[in-house]
Structure formats: C-alpha cells, structure tokens
Amino acid sequence: MTLHPDDVDLTTDLAGLRLSTPLVLASGTAMYGREISTFLNLAETGAIATKSVLARPWPGLPPARAATTPAGMLNSIGLQGEGIRTLLDEHLPWLAKQGATTLVSIAGHSIDEYATCAKAIAEHHQPVDTLEINISCPNVEDQDRVFARNPDAAARVVAAVRTVLPHTRITAKLSPDVADITEIARACVDAGADALSLINTLLGAAIHPRTLRPTLSHTFGGLSGPAIKPVAVRCIWQVHQALPHIPVLGGGGVRRGQDALDLTAAGASAVSIGTVNFEEPDAAVRITAELRTLLASHGIARYRDAIGVAHRPLEPR
Amino acid sequence: MTRPRHQGPAREDGTVLLRTDFDHYTSIEVAAPRIARLIQPGQFVSVPAPPGFGPPGRWMLSPAAVRRDSGDASGLRLVARRSDNGPGALGQLHSGDLLALIGPLGSPFQLPAVAGITSIIGVDHGAAAALFVADSLREAGGPHQTHLFVPAPVDKHAAVWWDPVPRAAVSVEATPEPQRWTTRVARLAARAGQVVIIAPTPLARTAYEVCRARQVPCWVLLEPFMACGIGLCLTCAVPVAPGNTYARGCVDGPVFPGDQIAWQHLSPAGRPT
C-alpha cells in the first residue's frame, strides 16, 4: 500500500523540544524573524534559531563581508548584533507573539562573556526554553583560538553556561574544522549539553579576480551552502555513531528535501537551513513538502523513524 | 502550510516580455504588476541567478523604468552590463520566461525640495536607476537635469533606457578618466541645489567629496554585496559616520545621504582597507 504524503507525521523532538516539522531556520540566516516572517509563517515552521548575540551590542567586521564561490558562499559578518538585552526585551517577546518555536543563540569572545549572556537570560522575566551556544568564536583570552576547536575550551564554555542555567535545554553548535569532531561532541555533552548542532561553517578564503587580493576584509570567512553538505553528512554520521542517544540538529548545505533526508538518515533529529533562505526566503515551505513526499515514497510514516536509518543494515526485501 | 498575506517585499513571478541586447547592455521588459505598483525610485528587485551561479543565487537590479498603466503587463525595465557573469545573465532570458522576482526591496529616495535643480548622475548601469529617479521627479514637477555616463562610444544605442524621459533633460556622455571625473562632477555640482549619484563606489566617493567641498547636499545609491536583499544576512554592511557602526545596505539603504557614509571604511571587494 502506498503512503500519501499528507499522512506522514513530521513531528520530531530535540532533547524534549517538540517541533511540528523538522526544519529549523539556522542562526544568522533569519535574524530575529521579523524580515523572514513576511515570507514564512513562523508558527508553522519547525523553529528559528536567532542570530547569535554577544553580551553587548557589537559592530561586526568591516565590508567586504561576503564572497560567492562555485558551490557555496563565504561570510565574515563578525557577529554584528544588538546584544542579549535587546534580544530578550524586544525580539523574543515578538517571536513568542508569532507562536514561533525559538532556539536562542548566544556567542562570546571569552568564557565570561558567555556567562554574562547566560546571567542576563537567567535574570530576565521572559523565560528561555532552549539555548544554542555558538562556540565557533575566537577566544580573546587565548590568542583568538576558536573555542570549538579544542575540547577543553568547548567544555568550559558549556559548563559556564550550564552552571548559570541549570534547567535550560542547551545545544552546543560545533565547528567541522577539527581533527576529531566526536572528541569535541563528547566534551560538550559531558559539560552539560543536552543536544548538539552541527555543522557550523567551514573556514575558507577567496582571492578577488581583479585585484588578486583577499575578497573579504577579514581574509577568512565561513563557507556555507551546497559545498559543505558532504562534510555535514560525515560529521553527523560520526557524532550519531559515537553518541547515539544525543539528539543532533543537523545542518549544512541543505537546499532540497533530499538533503534534509540525507542528514536525517545520517543521524539528525531535526535539520537546519541557512544559506538557502537568502535566495528563497520561503524555502522551508518547499523543503518541508519535498521531505514529506520523499518519506512517503520510502514508506516511512513517521519522520522520527528516519533518524539515523543509514546506520542500520538494509533489510532484504 | 499557508503563506502569509502582507504588504512588504514579496515573491512575484514576472514574465519576460522582451529582451534587447545592445553593445554593452542587455535590457529586459518584465511584467510584474504587484512590484510595478509599489516600487519607488531607489528601490530594487532581486532576480534569481541561473543554475551554476552562487550561492547566494540572487542578483540585485534597480529598474530603469516602471510601467504602471498596462494591467497584467505592468512591469519593469531592468538593465545589466553584458557579461558572462552576474546580472549579465539577463542575456540568457527569452520572451515568455518566468522570472522569480522579489521586491520591492530597500528604502526609496526621499529627496527634499531644494532651491535650484536636482542634478542626477548615473554611471554605467547606474544610469538605469538614475532614469527612474528622473522620471519620478518629472512627474512631481521638480526641476532636474540627468547626466548619464556610459562606456564609449556614445551613439544612439549608448543609453538604451532613456525613454520615457524627454531627451532634452538628459545628457549622455562617455565616462571620463578618473582625473577628469572630478572636474566634470564639479561643473555639474556648481549648478545644482542637490546631487544624486549612482555610480561605482570610487566615482561616487569623488562626487560626494566635490559636493561636500561646495556644500551641496549629495545623495548616494550604494551597491554593496548583497546576499539576500531582504535583511537576513548582514553581508551588505555600510559603515556609517563617524565609523564602526554598520547599516544594512539592503534595508536602511541603498540610498544614503553622502554625509552619513563612513567612506574610509567602505572598501570595494578585493581592495585592502
């Protein structure tokens, strides 16, 4: 008997966070929801991860901040943002009013800064249910070494936030630019993360064809888009295999339902979409529909049954 | 899933009515009644890049002209420099093709009434947006003069977009060398109550500096890299004076008063600050 796409149950769960569909708007690609809400009904989108904020307003890096490459884009925004207080006072209440499910992304240039963000959240009357910690930030107290690249540094960030917010659901967002991603994943989970988000962008650079100088003012930037999908599949696979009970928010290069299904089969419990929002701000609608159709065509009635399916041997027909 | 109804920028599938290739430019007429009804000078649309370009796979274009009185055929004229890259891909379109537009984007010009004429300067594809500004000033009855600078040679195909603006109000000339650009702009600014400049960043900066020296208000349409055009990505940062803060070029701009731009921090791609 063939399954009708409308009969597929897309609900999923990320460490207890219930999502009506598995698609999450990736941090930094939908700001705080207002602009994209003219294209998408946020209440009907799985969730939105807000743009990472620091403890205070931050200007970010000078232009040029982006470059096009054959299968991905480079960005070096440098965490421009209004800071945690504006997020809590203005943007989260607005998102709540829209009925959006929200992951609040915080960042820091020092462990203290992450802790300051966490304190602001703990003291605020607007409760935060789920936090995504962006640990792909340079640590100014350690020669700008990125927290996410060292298991101890990554664990110290997570532990600092966990101490301040003992009951908040925490997901740590990992960088793929490491020798062994499972080592970092374990360190974050041991330090108190309930779930993991992977992957953030890969570090890259571009040379401008006219000037033969770096295109980005910062020289290096994060690569996102289709180019990084195979890396995302690999990382999700490795982390799911090493820590099968830890839910993963998978992302990286998702443009179509098939990409979302691939990341899910590798072990993701939900899937984020980033760069695709820039060219198609209602991409979540299309990708969700495609995912539904694909699951039906595979005879999978519940999205949850597809999570990590690639790790199981094929059953003989 | 349902899609929300709203008045802001939206997707609209335009239909290409006509494509014309000139020596240096391609121009297309595209039917897009919703955007045509709403778009104001200074605002722009994004068009999808063809497969193989990007991401980001959208290009920003400012209309050269807007036709509002043609029912379903109401739409825009878009112009791009002919090339194998970027918006030059307009050259691959054919009549009847659908074009997934998003618009109108950005904030329009808010030109104050001034004593004297408004001098509108458009360089290269900036000539397109300049003509749309000129057309709306003509409708509003504001005294203005339009100066288009395009690649040599200047012949009857040089500035293909200038109807419906009366030709008497438009001059078309070859873009001068950088040294002569300053003196040319100085002559134009000398007669102006305010200047509108739509040009590559280095030329726009010179024009602004000439205006500042003469205390002539100067409005600049900037074209920073824009990945989304709708305020999602922050790639389009425009440093605002005195520096170290950034506006979103796509939402707060693309039009800025020249005095508001921290020019020294605005480096074109690939040029060291």
Ligand SMILES: Cc1cc2nc3c(=O)[nH]c(=O)nc-3n(C[C@H](O)[C@H](O)[C@H](O)COP(=O)(O)OP(=O)(O)OC[C@H]3O[C@@H](n4cnc5c(N)ncnc54)[C@H](O)[C@@H]3O)c2cc1C
């Ligand atoms: C508001 C606005 C209005 C515009 N109106 C017009 C118009 O009417 N006609 C016209 O021809 N052009 C227009 N442009 C410019 C156009 O959209 C491109 O930005 C420009 O052509 C890129 O030039 P380039 O190839 O020299 O890029 P470079 O600066 O040399 O960059 C190299 C490469 O980077 C990528 N890139 C650069 N800029 C962008 C961008 N904005 N978005 C995505 N990728 C980019 C491309 O792959 C490009 O080839 C407009 C731009 C803006 C922001």
Ligand SMILES: Cc1cc2nc3c(=O)[nH]c(=O)nc-3n(C[C@H](O)[C@H](O)[C@H](O)COP(=O)(O)O)c2cc1C
């Ligand atoms: C312009 C831009 C800004 C981003 N900003 C953030 C950010 O603030 N915090 C964060 O955790 N990730 C940020 N990211 C990374 C995305 O959330 C996502 O992990 C990455 O782009 C890979 O997914 P994609 O290929 O679907 O874009 C940003 C990505 C882009 C392209």
Ligand code: FES
């Ligand atoms: S182009 Fe994306 S925010 Fe301006």
